[in-house]
Amino acid sequence: MTARIRKAGRGAACAALSTCLFSAAANAAPGFVPASYIGSIEPEILWELLIGGFVVAAFTCATALWATSMLRKQRRAHRRKNILVDSVLNKLQQGVVIADASGRIVFCNDRYLAMYDLTRAEVTPGMPGRDLLALRRARGMLDLTNDEFYRNAGLPQGYVAELPDGRCIQVKFSRLANGGTIATHDDCSELRRMSKELSTTKQFLESVIDNIPVCVAAKSIEDGRYILANRAFETLSGLSRDKIIGATADQLYPARSAASIREADQSALQSITGAFQSELTVELGRGDRILASNRVVARNEHGEPEFLIALFEDVTNRRALSVELEKTKRFLELVIDNIPVALTVQNTADGRYMLANRGAEIILNRRREDATGLTTGEIFNAKEARLIAERDELAIRKGGLVVEEHPISTAGGLRLFVTRRMTVTDEADQAHYLIKTHVDVTDRRQTEARMAHMAYHDGLTDLPNRDAFLKSLTQMIEACDNAVDEFAVLSVDLDGLKEINDVFGHAIGDKLLIEVARRIEWASRGGVVARLSGDEFGLIIDGPQPAAARDLASMVAKAL
Template sequence: MAEKNWHEGSTLPIAVQAVVCLAGTVAPARAFALSDSFAAPSYLGQLDPNVVWEGLITGIVVCAFLAAIVLWIHSSLRRTRRLQLRRNAFVSSAMNNLNQGVVMTDAQRRIIFCNDRYLELYGLTRLDLWADMNGYELLELRRKRGVLGGVSDGEFYEKAASPNGLITELPDGRAILVKYFVLPNGGSVATHLDVSDQRKLSRQLASTKQFLETVLDNVPACVAAKNIEDGRYIFANSAYERFWGFSRDYVVGKNARELFASGSAATIETTDRAALNSPDGQFRNEFEVDRGGERRMVASIRIVVRNENNKPEFLMLVFEDITDRRSLSKELESAKKFLDLVVDNIPVALIVEQVKDGRYLLANRSAETILNRRREEATGLTASDIFNPKEAKLIIARDEAAIKKRGMITEEHPISTKDGLRLFLTRRATVLNDAGEPQYLIKTHEDVTDRRQTESRMAHMAYHDGLTDLPNRAAFLQALTQMIEACEGTGEEFAVLCVDLDGLKEVNDVFGHALGDKLLVEVAQRLQESARGGVVARLSGDEFGLIIDGKQPDAGLALAQQLGEAVAREFQIDGRAVRAGATTGMA
């Protein structure tokens, strides 16, 4: 349809030129023929051969000339048409590659252009459109296909022509923004843009905002926030409304002097300045305020909230009426500290996850180590968005198991952090809604890497010699018991060797105990090399034990021979040549 309009009028100038040229060529030839006819003799019985040949040659020349003109006209038309087709193809390609659907109509509302994106949005094809189809017929086609929504033709054009346009909901959940523009020539252009992702983000933002407002509204303490620049309130929760008797709509946009009595306003402003001037951006105090002529004592904490440039931007204030509970000041202070520390300062990572879609709703500052990102960036994401596929699969499986159990699950597992692979003790607890269905999953992660390493070292020390790092007597007896149980009733054989180091006392007396300890370390290494996988343990000061399997006593005697030769070789310790011997017994 678009090509038809773009081609009209392109061949008219060339056709005019061709007619003029043809007329100019035929006129002289016809004049020549007429002149010949007048000059011809009255008798036609005899003709001069020269005249015949001249007429024939003239005719051939005229025909050739006319054929050349025709070929030239045909070639010009073909070049013009190719140029027009290339131009049309370029424009069509540009329009078809837009991310918006585009429909153009003329003054009679006939569709003169429709790009591919429009057809793709509504599941149509070129075969669904016909020549001289108008806009109302196209809307009727979409209505039959179920991709128009419940609007009439008039409502469609009226709302689409408004500044905000018209949003239609498709059966598959997509949202299409339509804008309609009337052109000066009476025609029109309509654009169709898929805004599903934008609407999804807007709904997520609204859901997050509603969640945070719900949390703050259910906090028993009075919570409010104000701009540091002008001191005007920008937020107040339900407890704040109940305490002062003001609605939040009345509070927002006003400062303290516009809301409270002069004495209370002055105290509030002084407390605000103290918080802004505090080194850590926090200030706690207790002061009296005038509430409708009644003096009330409040305990307050003010926190300076900084922006991404680390500059103070907002002042968050939390206070409670402690007039009737002065005797419980210690418990109140403990509760206030809990409220203050619950978000950022608890010693474990805290993450709150929504069960229905697995998205993170809340994360404290300690959780940033696990998430490898700021907690604000993690809100709204899932485990698949944050962790690599292998880790995400394991985390999701553990979450589903906890949700299915609807109780507390405790386990230890490694998690990749910016400090490397760390071992965490994870507790998962499911929170049920009023209907008894899982709604939230609360997860705490405690880094127990150092603790487990310490426990591992202690366990190693309990079963290993501190000097040679060989298994000690307890480990040797445990290994011996296991070997006896393994070989019992199987016909397998093993041998136990006891090696007593000779000459250690003389080495200690001559060179000192420090060199004697180094000698024990060297002996332990040679015994391990000779044992070739057998159990080697240090039983006491100069006594070692070995366990070796195999055909006995051959394997045991062979090992005893190797041990004697290994220990008999000279030791080089601190530049000194030291010799020792070994006495070996075998069972």
């Protein structure tokens, strides 16, 4: 190429010299100048013409050489530029294919070849673009027609091709100003995978938030507009999500409720921890509702407040139930405290008293507040504590209701109590609580004993009466099951009792009867003695008969 440039330079110089000489001759004699005329020119003029032509030729030659040098520099710069462009394009992470206006391949980088498993030998400059697509189609790297490929790749978002090995390639096709085209091929497999994961994660989180039974909302701190609301929020407010998102508290609630919400938001923003818990009364469609809210400030990577997340729950019914429960609790405590029996509740795990009413203070020998948390061994003496613990364990093993009667030492002395033990089980049917009621039956048992004594004893002499005597006689007859057993019945009748009453009065007569009863009871020495009527007594004596009866009669007569 350099030799050709040099020859072209010399040719241009000769042509320029001839042109100069011819021009000089023409200037000297306009029109046609015959060759013979040159010889007639004067030497001075001819010499001037030759020098002028040489100067012009030298100038022209220098200009040609300069132009050649500049052309050579431009070509070297262009070649360096092409090498630089090729190097840059080959280092791109995207595949690049450039075609001219006629659709022939001008350039494709290494990334493109590696992306579709092609070689430089297969993709040559000047190769038609349709042949390149056909080559990819033959390799299984393209499942579209040429028209479909160019149409889809020409869309603003491009076209995403899924390759057999699972990779995803995003292709974008655009035209250049010179009529050519450039196509970029970007491996977006990882991006699509992350996008799918993000979409899946987003759907999962949205589903979780949407199914949380507590109302969840988020609002922008900048303008206070809601940017998130879950299904529970929709249900509580009675508004659709479309109406909630983008609205402020002033647009959703009455003025008084909106002011309360703004105040809670400000408290959360001003909190050192970035969190604030409170209860708000908010007016909704069905009236005022009490909302238990928990507000948290979400900050960006610079630590600046960005979002305000609010979790709130309608606790109106719960508060009403809580108040009712508190009333019921106080009522039951009042009832338990005033029932006329001692009531205690123990934890079966450690035997500690959990509850005791006012009546239990008698058997606990201390204030109920002081007994709570103590065990049986810490309240009663060692002997009683051991007996009570054994009965408690037996009742827990048996389960259900266990009733027994036993004495307990109190400040007023030993008293008799009827104790009912009831075991309460938990969900696993394991003993959890032991409820005990204690009823003091000391006076009742004494009264019952006196009544029983009165029913079978004479009120004056305190001897068994006729009913007791007949009962004892029946038992004695039933006990004699063979001929060996013997017993005798004696009757003692006092004469002159009526005269004594009449003369000395009934008080003296009663004293006489008491003394007679005492002496007969002493004489019988263990036999049955009863007062059958006013002045009649009955005796039952066992042993060999009639000797035992005669001896008893003799002793009674002697005693009287």
